[in-house]
Amino acid sequence: xxxxxxQPVRDRLAVWTYVEAGEEIPCGDPxxxxxxxxxxxxxxxxxxxxxxxxxxxxxxAGQYAAGGLPDxxxxxxxxxxxxxxxxxxxxxxxxxxxWAEGDILHVLWxxxxxxxxxxAGVQPRLWPVDGAGGLWEASLRIRRLEEAVITVTVLPSLxxxxxxxxxxxxxxxxxxxxxxxxxxxxxxxxxxxEHTVDSTxxxxxxxxxxxxxxxxxxxxxxxxxxxxxxVPGFAKVLEPAILAGTVPPLVLVGVHNAADPARPWPDRxxxxxxxxxxxxxxxxxxxxVTGEVVPWAAGRFGVREGPWVxxxxxxxxxxxxxxxxxxxxxxxxxxxxxxxMVPRQLNRQACAVLVRHxxxxxxxxxxxxxxxxxxxxxxxxxxxxxxxxEWVGGHDSYWWQQQLPGALAWLLAPL
Numbered sequence: 001x002x003x004x005x006x007q008p009v010r011d012r013l014a015v016w017t018y019v020e021a022g023e024e025i026p027c028g029d030p031x032x033x034x035x036x037x038x039x040x041x042x043x044x045x046x047x048x049x050x051x052x053x054x055x056x057x058x059x060x061a062g063q064y065a066a067g068g069l070p071d072x073x074x075x076x077x078x079x080x081x082x083x084x085x086x087x088x089x090x091x092x093x094x095x096x097x098x099w100a101e102g103d104i105l106h107v108l109w110x111x112x113x114x115x116x117x118x119x120a121g122v123q124p125r126l127w128p129v130d131g132a133g134g135l136w137e138a139s140l141r142i143r144r145l146e147e148a149v150i151t152v153t154v155l156p157s158l159x160x161x162x163x164x165x166x167x168x169x170x171x172x173x174x175x176x177x178x179x180x181x182x183x184x185x186x187x188x189x190x191x192x193x194e195h196t197v198d199s200t201x202x203x204x205x206x207x208x209x210x211x212x213x214x215x216x217x218x219x220x221x222x223x224x225x226x227x228x229x230x231v232p233g234f235a236k237v238l239e240p241a242i243l244a245g246t247v248p249p250l251v252l253v254g255v256h257n258a259a260d261p262a263r264p265w266p267d268r269x270x271x272x273x274x275x276x277x278x279x280x281x282x283x284x285x286x287x288x289v290t291g292e293v294v295p296w297a298a299g300r301f302g303v304r305e306g307p308w309v310x311x312x313x314x315x316x317x318x319x320x321x322x323x324x325x326x327x328x329x330x331x332x333x334x335x336x337x338x339x340x341m342v343p344r345q346l347n348r349q350a351c352a353v354l355v356r357h358x359x360x361x362x363x364x365x366x367x368x369x370x371x372x373x374x375x376x377x378x379x380x381x382x383x384x385x386x387x388x389x390e391w392v393g394g395h396d397s398y399w400w401q402q403q404l405p406g407a408l409a410w411l412l413a414p415l
Contacts, residue, residue, distance in 0.1 A: 015027070017052070022060065026052065030267075061080060063078045068141075077138070078141050096108070103141055110136070114157060120150075120394075120397070122394045149392075151396045185240050190214045193211075195209075199288045206255070210231070211254075212251055213239060223309040228257075237405055241409065255289055273285075312335075314395065315341075318339050333357075338360075338369075338372065339359065360389040
Protein backbone atom coordinates (compact mmCIF):
# COMPACT_ATOMS: atom_id res chain seq x y z
CA UNK A 1 0.00 0.00 0.00
CA UNK A 2 1.28 3.45 -0.88
CA UNK A 3 1.82 5.55 2.20
CA UNK A 4 2.32 9.30 2.51
CA UNK A 5 2.89 10.52 6.04
CA UNK A 6 2.02 13.97 7.29
CA GLN A 7 4.74 15.67 9.29
CA PRO A 8 3.86 15.37 13.02
CA VAL A 9 4.35 18.29 15.35
CA ARG A 10 6.70 17.94 18.29
CA ASP A 11 3.91 17.15 20.71
CA ARG A 12 3.51 13.72 22.32
CA LEU A 13 -0.25 14.21 22.69
CA ALA A 14 -0.85 15.27 19.10
CA VAL A 15 -2.83 13.22 16.59
CA TRP A 16 -1.95 13.42 12.90
CA THR A 17 -2.90 11.53 9.74
CA TYR A 18 -1.32 9.78 6.79
CA VAL A 19 -2.83 8.37 3.62
CA GLU A 20 -2.77 4.67 2.78
CA ALA A 21 -4.63 3.04 -0.13
CA GLY A 22 -6.72 6.20 -0.48
CA GLU A 23 -7.74 6.22 3.19
CA GLU A 24 -6.85 8.85 5.79
CA ILE A 25 -5.49 7.09 8.86
CA PRO A 26 -4.90 8.82 12.20
CA CYS A 27 -1.89 8.02 14.32
CA GLY A 28 0.00 9.41 17.27
CA ASP A 29 2.91 8.79 19.60
CA PRO A 30 2.59 5.06 20.45
CA UNK A 31 3.81 5.67 23.99
CA UNK A 32 0.69 7.77 24.71
CA UNK A 33 -2.75 6.23 25.30
CA UNK A 34 -6.08 7.72 24.34
CA UNK A 35 -6.94 7.87 28.04
CA UNK A 36 -3.96 10.15 28.59
CA UNK A 37 -4.99 12.36 25.68
CA UNK A 38 -8.55 12.59 26.99
CA UNK A 39 -7.35 13.40 30.52
CA UNK A 40 -5.35 16.29 29.07
CA UNK A 41 -8.37 17.56 27.15
CA UNK A 42 -6.82 16.65 23.81
CA UNK A 43 -8.31 14.98 20.74
CA UNK A 44 -8.05 11.19 20.85
CA UNK A 45 -7.31 8.73 18.08
CA UNK A 46 -10.81 7.30 18.50
CA UNK A 47 -12.35 10.73 17.96
CA UNK A 48 -10.28 11.32 14.82
CA UNK A 49 -11.30 7.89 13.47
CA UNK A 50 -14.98 8.78 13.89
CA UNK A 51 -14.48 12.14 12.16
CA UNK A 52 -12.73 10.51 9.21
CA UNK A 53 -15.17 7.63 8.66
CA UNK A 54 -17.56 9.44 6.32
CA UNK A 55 -14.87 11.26 4.30
CA UNK A 56 -13.04 7.96 3.94
CA UNK A 57 -16.21 6.24 2.78
CA UNK A 58 -16.77 8.92 0.16
CA UNK A 59 -13.24 8.48 -1.17
CA UNK A 60 -13.64 4.69 -1.19
CA ALA A 61 -16.99 5.01 -3.00
CA GLY A 62 -15.31 7.15 -5.64
CA GLN A 63 -12.57 4.55 -5.99
CA TYR A 64 -15.19 1.83 -6.45
CA ALA A 65 -16.96 3.86 -9.13
CA ALA A 66 -13.65 4.43 -10.93
CA GLY A 67 -13.52 0.71 -11.64
CA GLY A 68 -9.76 0.27 -11.48
CA LEU A 69 -6.61 0.87 -9.47
CA PRO A 70 -4.61 4.09 -9.39
CA ASP A 71 -1.45 4.01 -11.49
CA UNK A 72 1.34 2.17 -9.72
CA UNK A 73 -0.89 0.83 -6.93
CA UNK A 74 -1.64 -2.83 -6.27
CA UNK A 75 -4.42 -2.33 -3.71
CA UNK A 76 -7.03 0.34 -2.96
CA UNK A 77 -9.92 0.48 -0.54
CA UNK A 78 -13.41 0.63 -2.08
CA UNK A 79 -16.90 0.93 -0.60
CA UNK A 80 -20.54 0.90 -1.57
CA UNK A 81 -23.70 0.59 0.59
CA UNK A 82 -25.08 -2.94 1.04
CA UNK A 83 -28.00 -4.63 2.74
CA UNK A 84 -26.99 -5.78 6.26
CA UNK A 85 -29.22 -8.86 5.99
CA UNK A 86 -27.46 -9.96 2.81
CA UNK A 87 -24.09 -9.44 4.45
CA UNK A 88 -25.07 -11.48 7.51
CA UNK A 89 -26.10 -14.28 5.16
CA UNK A 90 -22.55 -14.31 3.81
CA UNK A 91 -21.23 -15.30 7.24
CA UNK A 92 -23.31 -18.48 7.50
CA UNK A 93 -23.28 -18.28 11.29
CA UNK A 94 -19.49 -17.82 11.52
CA UNK A 95 -17.88 -14.68 12.96
CA UNK A 96 -15.52 -14.10 10.01
CA UNK A 97 -15.89 -14.41 6.25
CA UNK A 98 -14.02 -13.38 3.11
CA TRP A 99 -14.98 -13.66 -0.57
CA ALA A 100 -14.09 -12.18 -3.93
CA GLU A 101 -16.24 -10.36 -6.46
CA GLY A 102 -14.11 -9.76 -9.55
CA ASP A 103 -10.96 -8.01 -8.38
CA ILE A 104 -12.44 -6.99 -5.01
CA LEU A 105 -11.82 -8.91 -1.79
CA HIS A 106 -14.55 -8.45 0.83
CA VAL A 107 -13.93 -9.13 4.52
CA LEU A 108 -16.79 -9.29 7.02
CA TRP A 109 -16.68 -9.81 10.79
CA UNK A 110 -19.41 -9.94 13.42
CA UNK A 111 -18.79 -9.16 17.07
CA UNK A 112 -18.86 -6.49 19.75
CA UNK A 113 -15.96 -4.07 19.64
CA UNK A 114 -15.07 -0.39 19.69
CA UNK A 115 -12.62 -0.84 16.85
CA UNK A 116 -11.55 -3.74 14.64
CA UNK A 117 -8.22 -4.06 12.85
CA UNK A 118 -6.91 -6.61 10.35
CA UNK A 119 -3.39 -7.54 11.43
CA ALA A 120 -2.05 -10.17 8.99
CA GLY A 121 -1.85 -10.37 5.19
CA VAL A 122 -3.79 -7.13 4.67
CA GLN A 123 -4.14 -4.62 7.48
CA PRO A 124 -6.90 -2.04 7.07
CA ARG A 125 -9.26 -1.07 9.87
CA LEU A 126 -12.74 -2.56 9.49
CA TRP A 127 -15.61 -0.09 9.21
CA PRO A 128 -18.97 -0.54 10.97
CA VAL A 129 -21.88 -1.44 8.70
CA ASP A 130 -24.66 1.16 9.03
CA GLY A 131 -27.86 -0.20 10.57
CA ALA A 132 -26.22 -3.47 11.64
CA GLY A 133 -24.86 -3.34 15.17
CA GLY A 134 -21.80 -5.54 15.56
CA LEU A 135 -21.15 -6.00 11.83
CA TRP A 136 -17.83 -4.75 10.41
CA GLU A 137 -16.47 -4.76 6.86
CA ALA A 138 -13.60 -3.90 4.52
CA SER A 139 -13.43 -4.15 0.73
CA LEU A 140 -10.14 -3.98 -1.19
CA ARG A 141 -9.57 -3.88 -4.93
CA ILE A 142 -6.41 -5.96 -5.48
CA ARG A 143 -4.28 -6.41 -8.57
CA ARG A 144 -3.91 -10.10 -9.57
CA LEU A 145 -6.34 -11.07 -6.83
CA GLU A 146 -6.93 -14.48 -8.41
CA GLU A 147 -3.26 -15.35 -7.74
CA ALA A 148 -3.27 -14.19 -4.13
CA VAL A 149 -3.14 -16.02 -0.83
CA ILE A 150 -4.08 -13.72 2.05
CA THR A 151 -4.30 -14.46 5.74
CA VAL A 152 -7.23 -12.54 7.23
CA THR A 153 -6.87 -12.03 10.99
CA VAL A 154 -9.27 -9.81 12.91
CA LEU A 155 -8.13 -8.13 16.12
CA PRO A 156 -11.05 -6.42 17.90
CA SER A 157 -10.66 -4.16 20.91
CA LEU A 158 -13.06 -2.90 23.55
CA UNK A 159 -12.49 0.08 25.82
CA UNK A 160 -11.17 -1.08 29.17
CA UNK A 161 -10.15 -4.55 27.98
CA UNK A 162 -6.55 -5.69 28.29
CA UNK A 163 -4.40 -6.41 25.20
CA UNK A 164 -5.01 -9.94 23.95
CA UNK A 165 -8.23 -10.24 25.95
CA UNK A 166 -9.70 -12.49 23.26
CA UNK A 167 -8.19 -14.68 20.61
CA UNK A 168 -8.35 -13.16 17.12
CA UNK A 169 -10.50 -14.79 14.44
CA UNK A 170 -8.51 -15.86 11.39
CA UNK A 171 -8.80 -17.55 8.00
CA UNK A 172 -6.65 -17.99 4.90
CA UNK A 173 -8.26 -16.84 1.64
CA UNK A 174 -6.97 -18.31 -1.64
CA UNK A 175 -7.55 -17.00 -5.14
CA UNK A 176 -8.68 -19.30 -7.93
CA UNK A 177 -5.21 -19.28 -9.53
CA UNK A 178 -3.13 -19.15 -6.35
CA UNK A 179 -0.10 -21.46 -6.25
CA UNK A 180 -0.50 -24.69 -4.30
CA UNK A 181 0.96 -24.65 -0.82
CA UNK A 182 4.08 -26.63 0.04
CA UNK A 183 3.73 -30.05 1.70
CA UNK A 184 3.19 -29.69 5.42
CA UNK A 185 4.37 -32.13 8.11
CA UNK A 186 1.69 -32.58 10.78
CA UNK A 187 2.79 -34.13 13.04
CA UNK A 188 6.51 -33.55 12.73
CA UNK A 189 8.91 -36.48 12.69
CA UNK A 190 11.70 -34.27 13.95
CA UNK A 191 11.88 -32.63 17.36
CA UNK A 192 10.91 -29.19 18.66
CA UNK A 193 12.82 -28.33 21.83
CA GLU A 194 12.48 -25.36 24.17
CA HIS A 195 15.60 -24.12 25.95
CA THR A 196 16.75 -21.17 28.01
CA VAL A 197 20.27 -19.93 27.37
CA ASP A 198 21.85 -17.92 30.17
CA SER A 199 23.38 -14.83 28.65
CA THR A 200 26.22 -12.63 29.78
CA UNK A 201 25.49 -10.17 26.98
CA UNK A 202 21.82 -9.78 27.95
CA UNK A 203 22.40 -10.26 31.70
CA UNK A 204 19.48 -12.70 31.78
CA UNK A 205 18.28 -15.99 30.41
CA UNK A 206 16.62 -15.97 26.99
CA UNK A 207 14.35 -18.52 25.33
CA UNK A 208 15.57 -20.49 22.30
CA UNK A 209 13.29 -22.81 20.31
CA UNK A 210 15.11 -25.44 18.25
CA UNK A 211 13.94 -27.74 15.45
CA UNK A 212 16.04 -30.86 14.74
CA UNK A 213 15.22 -32.94 11.64
CA UNK A 214 14.62 -36.68 11.98
CA UNK A 215 17.42 -39.18 11.48
CA UNK A 216 20.12 -36.64 10.77
CA UNK A 217 23.65 -37.68 11.62
CA UNK A 218 27.03 -36.01 11.43
CA UNK A 219 27.63 -32.28 11.37
CA UNK A 220 24.53 -30.30 10.35
CA UNK A 221 23.99 -26.92 8.77
CA UNK A 222 22.71 -24.20 11.09
CA UNK A 223 20.17 -21.41 10.62
CA UNK A 224 19.40 -18.77 13.25
CA UNK A 225 15.80 -17.54 12.98
CA UNK A 226 14.62 -14.30 14.58
CA UNK A 227 11.29 -14.44 16.45
CA UNK A 228 12.07 -17.87 17.87
CA UNK A 229 8.47 -18.66 18.82
CA UNK A 230 7.74 -18.99 15.08
CA VAL A 231 9.97 -22.08 14.70
CA PRO A 232 7.16 -24.69 14.89
CA GLY A 233 5.28 -23.10 11.98
CA PHE A 234 8.40 -22.95 9.82
CA ALA A 235 9.40 -26.50 10.76
CA LYS A 236 6.16 -27.89 9.32
CA VAL A 237 7.07 -26.80 5.80
CA LEU A 238 10.84 -27.20 6.21
CA GLU A 239 10.77 -30.86 7.27
CA PRO A 240 9.22 -32.25 4.02
CA ALA A 241 11.86 -30.36 2.01
CA ILE A 242 14.65 -31.85 4.15
CA LEU A 243 13.21 -35.36 3.83
CA ALA A 244 12.86 -34.91 0.04
CA GLY A 245 16.51 -33.86 -0.19
CA THR A 246 15.84 -30.39 -1.61
CA VAL A 247 17.17 -28.72 1.58
CA PRO A 248 20.27 -30.06 3.38
CA PRO A 249 19.65 -31.40 6.90
CA LEU A 250 19.88 -28.43 9.22
CA VAL A 251 19.03 -27.28 12.71
CA LEU A 252 16.71 -24.29 12.95
CA VAL A 253 17.63 -22.25 16.02
CA GLY A 254 14.93 -19.72 16.89
CA VAL A 255 16.06 -16.95 19.22
CA HIS A 256 13.28 -15.24 21.15
CA ASN A 257 13.22 -11.47 21.62
CA ALA A 258 12.41 -9.26 24.59
CA ALA A 259 8.92 -8.24 23.41
CA ASP A 260 6.25 -8.19 26.13
CA PRO A 261 2.61 -8.21 24.86
CA ALA A 262 1.44 -6.72 28.16
CA ARG A 263 3.83 -3.77 27.73
CA PRO A 264 3.95 -2.99 23.99
CA TRP A 265 5.86 0.25 24.46
CA PRO A 266 8.77 0.76 24.23
CA ASP A 267 9.05 -1.80 21.44
CA ARG A 268 11.75 -4.14 22.79
CA UNK A 269 11.60 -6.32 19.68
CA UNK A 270 12.43 -3.37 17.43
CA UNK A 271 15.19 -2.28 19.80
CA UNK A 272 16.88 -5.67 19.51
CA UNK A 273 16.33 -6.09 15.75
CA UNK A 274 16.82 -2.59 14.31
CA UNK A 275 20.27 -1.08 14.90
CA UNK A 276 19.00 2.49 14.61
CA UNK A 277 16.40 2.10 17.38
CA UNK A 278 18.64 1.24 20.35
CA UNK A 279 22.28 0.58 19.54
CA UNK A 280 22.94 -0.78 23.03
CA UNK A 281 20.14 -3.37 22.91
CA UNK A 282 20.86 -4.29 19.27
CA UNK A 283 24.55 -4.83 19.98
CA UNK A 284 23.86 -6.86 23.12
CA UNK A 285 21.40 -9.10 21.27
CA UNK A 286 23.86 -9.62 18.39
CA UNK A 287 26.63 -10.54 20.86
CA UNK A 288 24.23 -12.98 22.49
CA VAL A 289 23.42 -14.69 19.19
CA THR A 290 26.92 -14.81 17.71
CA GLY A 291 28.96 -15.29 20.87
CA GLU A 292 26.63 -17.44 22.99
CA VAL A 293 23.79 -19.07 21.00
CA VAL A 294 25.86 -20.20 18.00
CA PRO A 295 28.60 -21.91 20.09
CA TRP A 296 25.93 -23.41 22.37
CA ALA A 297 24.01 -24.87 19.42
CA ALA A 298 27.20 -26.12 17.78
CA GLY A 299 28.14 -28.07 20.89
CA ARG A 300 24.70 -29.35 21.80
CA PHE A 301 23.26 -30.28 18.39
CA GLY A 302 26.32 -31.03 16.28
CA VAL A 303 25.97 -27.85 14.23
CA ARG A 304 29.14 -26.51 12.71
CA GLU A 305 30.19 -23.19 14.16
CA GLY A 306 30.23 -21.50 10.77
CA PRO A 307 29.14 -20.44 8.36
CA TRP A 308 25.51 -20.05 9.42
CA VAL A 309 22.35 -18.67 7.78
CA UNK A 310 20.64 -15.66 9.38
CA UNK A 311 16.88 -15.64 8.71
CA UNK A 312 13.87 -13.57 9.67
CA UNK A 313 10.76 -11.70 8.60
CA UNK A 314 9.70 -8.06 8.95
CA UNK A 315 11.91 -6.51 11.65
CA UNK A 316 13.46 -9.96 12.06
CA UNK A 317 14.39 -9.86 8.38
CA UNK A 318 16.03 -6.48 8.95
CA UNK A 319 17.97 -8.08 11.80
CA UNK A 320 19.16 -10.94 9.55
CA UNK A 321 20.46 -8.44 6.97
CA UNK A 322 22.16 -6.28 9.62
CA UNK A 323 23.65 -9.28 11.43
CA UNK A 324 25.35 -10.55 8.26
CA UNK A 325 26.65 -7.07 7.47
CA UNK A 326 28.22 -6.80 10.92
CA UNK A 327 29.33 -10.42 11.38
CA UNK A 328 30.00 -11.99 7.98
CA UNK A 329 32.51 -14.23 9.75
CA UNK A 330 29.49 -15.96 11.35
CA UNK A 331 26.65 -15.44 8.83
CA UNK A 332 27.55 -15.97 5.17
CA UNK A 333 23.95 -16.31 3.99
CA UNK A 334 20.73 -14.36 4.63
CA UNK A 335 17.08 -15.33 4.18
CA UNK A 336 15.09 -12.14 4.76
CA UNK A 337 11.39 -11.65 4.03
CA UNK A 338 9.40 -8.38 4.07
CA UNK A 339 12.38 -6.33 5.14
CA UNK A 340 11.41 -2.90 6.46
CA MET A 341 14.85 -1.41 7.12
CA VAL A 342 18.29 -2.03 5.61
CA PRO A 343 21.80 -0.62 6.19
CA ARG A 344 22.71 2.62 4.49
CA GLN A 345 25.80 1.10 2.91
CA LEU A 346 27.39 -2.29 2.27
CA ASN A 347 30.03 -3.61 4.64
CA ARG A 348 33.32 -4.18 2.77
CA GLN A 349 34.04 -7.39 4.66
CA ALA A 350 30.57 -8.74 3.80
CA CYS A 351 31.27 -7.94 0.15
CA ALA A 352 34.65 -9.65 0.34
CA VAL A 353 33.21 -12.94 1.59
CA LEU A 354 30.30 -12.77 -0.89
CA VAL A 355 27.46 -13.04 1.63
CA ARG A 356 24.51 -14.59 -0.24
CA HIS A 357 21.02 -13.12 0.09
CA UNK A 358 17.57 -14.55 -0.64
CA UNK A 359 15.10 -11.67 -0.38
CA UNK A 360 11.32 -11.75 -0.81
CA UNK A 361 8.27 -9.56 -0.16
CA UNK A 362 4.60 -9.27 -1.07
CA UNK A 363 2.93 -7.04 -3.63
CA UNK A 364 0.45 -5.76 -1.00
CA UNK A 365 2.99 -4.47 1.53
CA UNK A 366 4.31 -1.48 -0.39
CA UNK A 367 6.83 -0.11 2.11
CA UNK A 368 8.38 -3.50 2.86
CA UNK A 369 8.25 -4.44 -0.81
CA UNK A 370 10.08 -1.28 -1.85
CA UNK A 371 12.82 -1.59 0.79
CA UNK A 372 13.38 -5.28 0.02
CA UNK A 373 13.64 -4.53 -3.71
CA UNK A 374 16.03 -1.64 -3.13
CA UNK A 375 18.35 -3.80 -1.03
CA UNK A 376 18.30 -6.54 -3.68
CA UNK A 377 19.23 -3.99 -6.33
CA UNK A 378 22.09 -2.63 -4.24
CA UNK A 379 23.50 -6.15 -3.69
CA UNK A 380 23.21 -7.06 -7.35
CA UNK A 381 24.95 -3.85 -8.45
CA UNK A 382 27.78 -4.71 -6.05
CA UNK A 383 28.12 -8.13 -7.70
CA UNK A 384 26.93 -10.09 -4.66
CA UNK A 385 24.89 -13.28 -5.11
CA UNK A 386 21.25 -12.34 -4.54
CA UNK A 387 17.90 -13.94 -5.41
CA UNK A 388 14.84 -11.70 -5.23
CA UNK A 389 11.26 -13.04 -5.14
CA GLU A 390 7.76 -11.55 -4.83
CA TRP A 391 4.41 -13.09 -3.94
CA VAL A 392 0.86 -11.83 -4.56
CA GLY A 393 -0.06 -11.15 -0.96
CA GLY A 394 0.90 -9.07 2.01
CA HIS A 395 2.74 -9.04 5.34
CA ASP A 396 1.87 -12.64 6.00
CA SER A 397 3.29 -15.56 8.00
CA TYR A 398 1.81 -17.94 5.43
CA TRP A 399 4.15 -16.55 2.77
CA TRP A 400 7.16 -16.32 5.06
CA GLN A 401 6.81 -20.03 5.80
CA GLN A 402 6.33 -20.84 2.12
CA GLN A 403 9.53 -18.97 1.22
CA LEU A 404 11.95 -20.48 3.75
CA PRO A 405 12.56 -23.93 2.18
CA GLY A 406 13.30 -22.44 -1.24
CA ALA A 407 15.50 -19.79 0.33
CA LEU A 408 17.58 -22.36 2.23
CA ALA A 409 17.85 -24.61 -0.82
CA TRP A 410 19.25 -21.70 -2.85
CA LEU A 411 21.49 -20.33 -0.11
CA LEU A 412 23.05 -23.68 0.80
CA ALA A 413 23.55 -24.98 -2.75
CA PRO A 414 27.22 -25.20 -3.83
CA LEU A 415 28.47 -22.07 -5.59
